[in-house]
Amino acid sequence: MSQNELKNQIRRLRFENGEMTQQQLADLVGVTRQTIIAIEASKYAPSLPLAFRIAKTFGVPIEGVFQYEGEDS
């Protein structure tokens, strides 16, 4: 799976959740800020546990954060 096929709403969700910074989100889900930057830019596809942790942090289902946009989607 190409990483660019996985779109995400993290940036929008961060701003909707009190303008949360990338560092704050990184600390909440237990990764580095660089990883949040890479996920936001669709350069890195997170593991399923990390994807669930991000969704749980924002209080939305996982498909509310990540959308698969591959050919067979």
Added chain:
Amino acid sequence: MNRAQKIAWSLVITISTGLIAGCLAFAVLYFKVGMPRALAGFALIGIAGLGGLSSLIFRKDKGKVAFDERDEVIKRKAALASFASALLFVGLACMIPFFVLGPNAAISVTWLPNIWIGAFLTSFFVHSVTILVQYGWRNKNESK
């Protein structure tokens, strides 16, 4: 830029500097004193050894989390690439003399440590470049 990137950059710089300086010194000595004394010029490749100090210079990253799953993936890919490159180097170093000199030729055993050093440098260089490519040469798209 995290610690792994800083170390990778310093290794790329020191290894490149060592190789360029060594080759230049060899070339200059080759025309001045000829072989085999010109081989002493390659001693400047030792500059690459300074890269080993980078892990002492660059301290651990600050912050709650210093290493995560993405770092792990990058580390694994870099290790795989460095192993493959070292294997390729040793393979070529063994096969090229065979095809160039022929099956009945003999070479000095002094080449063996050189092959080891070459494989070592290749491995570290490819490891560092892979890390830099995986992370991105610099941090783009950074925002608050």
